[in-house]
Amino acid sequence: MNAKYLLAHCVVILACSMHVQAETKSATKTTPDLEVIMAAQEKAEEQVDEGLKRFGYLSGLSHGCVDASQKTMLEREVMDINSEIARTLGIDRAFLYSAAFGYGTKMEIKTSDCKAVLDNYEKRVAKFRASKGGQK
Numbered sequence: 001m002n003a004k005y006l007l008a009h010c011v012v013i014l015a016c017s018m019h020v021q022a023e024t025k026s027a028t029k030t031t032p033d034l035e036v037i038m039a040a041q042e043k044a045e046e047q048v049d050e051g052l053k054r055f056g057y058l059s060g061l062s063h064g065c066v067d068a069s070q071k072t073m074l075e076r077e078v079m080d081i082n083s084e085i086a087r088t089l090g091i092d093r094a095f096l097y098s099a100a101f102g103y104g105t106k107m108e109i110k111t112s113d114c115k116a117v118l119d120n121y122e123k124r125v126a127k128f129r130a131s132k133g134g135q136k
Contacts, residue, residue: 049096052085055124056097060104062121065114077125084132 059078066074078101086094109117 048089049093052089052093052097053100055081055128056100057104058117058121058124059097060101061107061109061117063101063105064107064109065111065117081125081128084128088132 059074059081063071063074063078082094082098082101085097
């Protein structure tokens, strides 16, 4: 499977499961404490989204650093990670990861930078796996 297939697969999943969420605003006045909590929650949500984008981009860069014999294994790992993200965080966030992966695969990276990219990728995968209880 190549990166284009992975990205296309995620787009199809997103299109099939997309639902419209109407934004509703409470008619009651919010308290300052509630506003602080809501702002903190929004910031945390944004941090998760940005982290998934960076992780997907790093995964895509790593794809360009492995030889043909390793690409299939890396693609399988990326699909497993994407499935885990979809299962635990939702399809919208899985799409963020896969879209960033696709973007990263299109970037040209210097061979001299590949060791650092692959090291960072391995660390990030290990951190992700540890956060999910060491699942593969």
